Amino acid sequence: MCASASSASLIRREAGPNGVTGTAPRVRERERAMDDPHAAAALLTAFRAGDPRALARAISRCESGRGAGLIHALYPLTGRAVTVGLTGPPGVGKSTLSSALVAHVRKLGKTVGVISVDPSSPFSHGALLGDRIRLAEHFVDPDVFIRSMASRGHLGGLAGATADAVSLMDAFGKDVVLVETVGVGQSEIEIAEVADTTLVALQPGSGDSVQVLKAGVLEIADVFVVNKSDHPMALQLQREIRSMMEMLVYDAWVPELVSTQALQGKGIDKLWDAIVAHDAWLRESGAIRAKRRAAFAHRVRQLALGTLDARIESVVAELGDDLDPYAAAEIVLERFGVRDGVGALGNVRAPGAVRAHVKGL
Amino acid sequence: MRVIVAKAGLDGHDRGAKVIARALRDAGMEVIYTGLFQTPEQIVQTAIQEDADGIGLSILSGAHMTLFPLVVEQLKAQDAGDIVFFGGGTIPADDAAELKRLGVRAIFTPGAPLSEIIAFVERECGKRRELVG
Numbered sequence: 001m002c003a004s005a006s007s008a009s010l011i012r013r014e015a016g017p018n019g020v021t022g023t024a025p026r027v028r029e030r031e032r033a034m035d036d037p038h039a040a041a042a043l044l045t046a047f048r049a050g051d052p053r054a055l056a057r058a059i060s061r062c063e064s065g066r067g068a069g070l071i072h073a074l075y076p077l078t079g080r081a082v083t084v085g086l087t088g089p090p091g092v093g094k095s096t097l098s099s100a101l102v103a104h105v106r107k108l109g110k111t112v113g114v115i116s117v118d119p120s121s122p123f124s125h126g127a128l129l130g131d132r133i134r135l136a137e138h139f140v141d142p143d144v145f146i147r148s149m150a151s152r153g154h155l156g157g158l159a160g161a162t163a164d165a166v167s168l169m170d171a172f173g174k175d176v177v178l179v180e181t182v183g184v185g186q187s188e189i190e191i192a193e194v195a196d197t198t199l200v201a202l203q204p205g206s207g208d209s210v211q212v213l214k215a216g217v218l219e220i221a222d223v224f225v226v227n228k229s230d231h232p233m234a235l236q237l238q239r240e241i242r243s244m245m246e247m248l249v250y251d252a253w254v255p256e257l258v259s260t261q262a263l264q265g266k267g268i269d270k271l272w273d274a275i276v277a278h279d280a281w282l283r284e285s286g287a288i289r290a291k292r293r294a295a296f297a298h299r300v301r302q303l304a305l306g307t308l309d310a311r312i313e314s315v316v317a318e319l320g321d322d323l324d325p326y327a328a329a330e331i332v333l334e335r336f337g338v339r340d341g342v343g344a345l346g347n348v349r350a351p352g353a354v355r356a357h358v359k360g361l
Numbered sequence: 362m363r364v365i366v367a368k369a370g371l372d373g374h375d376r377g378a379k380v381i382a383r384a385l386r387d388a389g390m391e392v393i394y395t396g397l398f399q400t401p402e403q404i405v406q407t408a409i410q411e412d413a414d415g416i417g418l419s420i421l422s423g424a425h426m427t428l429f430p431l432v433v434e435q436l437k438a439q440d441a442g443d444i445v446f447f448g449g450g451t452i453p454a455d456d457a458a459e460l461k462r463l464g465v466r467a468i469f470t471p472g473a474p475l476s477e478i479i480a481f482v483e484r485e486c487g488k489r490r491e492l493v494g
Contacts, residue, residue: 052409052410053409053412053440053441055410056409056410056411057412057493059412060363120391121386121387124386124387124388124389126385126387126388126389126390126391126392127386127391127392128382128383128386128392128394129391129392129393129394130393130396132393132395132396133394133395133396136395136396136398136399139402139403139406140400140402140403146407146410147410147411148391148393148411150391
């Protein structure tokens with residue numbers, strides 16, 4: 001097998017619908033093992049009985065593309081939890097904020113699930129998952145379940161199975177599910193689909209606050225969190241955010257701005273109040289239906305495309321070099337019964353509806 | 362493959378643990394690093410929630426004969442004995458032998474080649490992953 005770290009690239013990796021699953025020869029045996037109906041039924045029973053190990057194993061199954069049976073059975077139990085996404089640039093204090101939020105929510109007597117997403121190495125496919133560290137005070141609290149997920153090559157800021165993990169924690173009975181991931185630029189906005197309420201955390205004095213303000217990540221915020229409120233430039237950042245907001249016309253919910261000092265636990269109660277306010281507004285106005293429908297559609301597309309992608313790859317592998325890409329694509333499409341020819345170019349589409357547009361446009 | 366790399370007790374020397382964590386990541390594994398000052402209970406809860414295949418515990422403070430057995434005990438108490446528990450640090454050969462008798466699957470002392478550690482983890486944790494599914 002692997003004799004040294006540098007020969008890691010010699011190990012073949014096989015992709016399931018949600019991404020990289022593991023060394024190729026083992027995947028098939030594993031699939032055989034867990035598609036045993038007894039094992040699957042036992043897992044479901046343990047899950048329903050509230051065994052955290054069953055939740056952990058269920059998440060792993062979804063990560064390796066074998067979650068269909070579980071989600072079939074458990075999806076009807078989802079929809080109750082308050083789901084929160086927390087994103088922002090590296091170093092802003094997301095994990096510290098998460099820990100403080102969890103502590104606050106626990107004081108209110110609610111149970112919590114936390115998912116921390118970190119990128120996988122595009123070369124080794126491994127990952128160093130260290131966000132959990134800042135949540136250490138909650139490790140032995142039986143009502144807090146923390147799971148680290150590696151992106152496994154998935155684009156958009158999350159892991160392919162993050163939505164499944166949220167559903168599982170919801171079905172498991174967690175009152176609050178918090179998803180934490182790095183979000184910068186235009187493309188790491190998937191978190192807005194996986195959670196009902198999206199928090200975008202920013203920090204003062206990062207020098208390029210104007211750059212950050214231009215990023216697409218800001219358009220997904222339901223709540224802006226200005227962390228490190230004791231920083232001398234904190235007030236200025238708040239003003240910059242408010243003046244940016246004044247340039248936009250919001251269709252419905254106007255984002256709240258909360259100032260926090262997560263290490264000192266300041267402003268966390270106001271942050272929770274803002275989350276609750278947004279969640280209540282979503283449910284009372286009925287806006288939650290459209291939001292969840294858009295998220296559902298995106299998730300279905302992802303699952304279908306993931307499966308198709310693997311099939312397409314095997315068809316493409318059989319094609320010769322003498323074809324141009326468009327002709328080759330037409331052949332591939334015909335294999336799947338699509339005869340209209342090559343149309344739109346594929347893309348990672350932005351989630352859901354645009355929430356705000358610039359005044360005057 | 363998912364592996365916990367942990368530091369327990371009052372030991373603040375984390376360089377070795379971080380070297381191992383990075384090496385396992387470069388070998389394609391998902392490594393959950395617990396940070397310093399973990400209790401056996403915290404380590405085992407982390408391993409359960411993360412559905413870890415293995416736990417690697419690093420102890421350079423001399424407290425290994427107390428802490429390693431406590432983790433073994435906690436794994437048994439939580440019915441998580443399937444998780445491959447191994448470790449390293451400044452551990453004399455006699456102590457290492459005793460720890461293996463108590464259920465620690467391997468002890469890698471300073472100087473152990475990374476390739477050997479990675480091979481062990483891939484083999485043993487791989488078996489656990491296959492078993493559990």
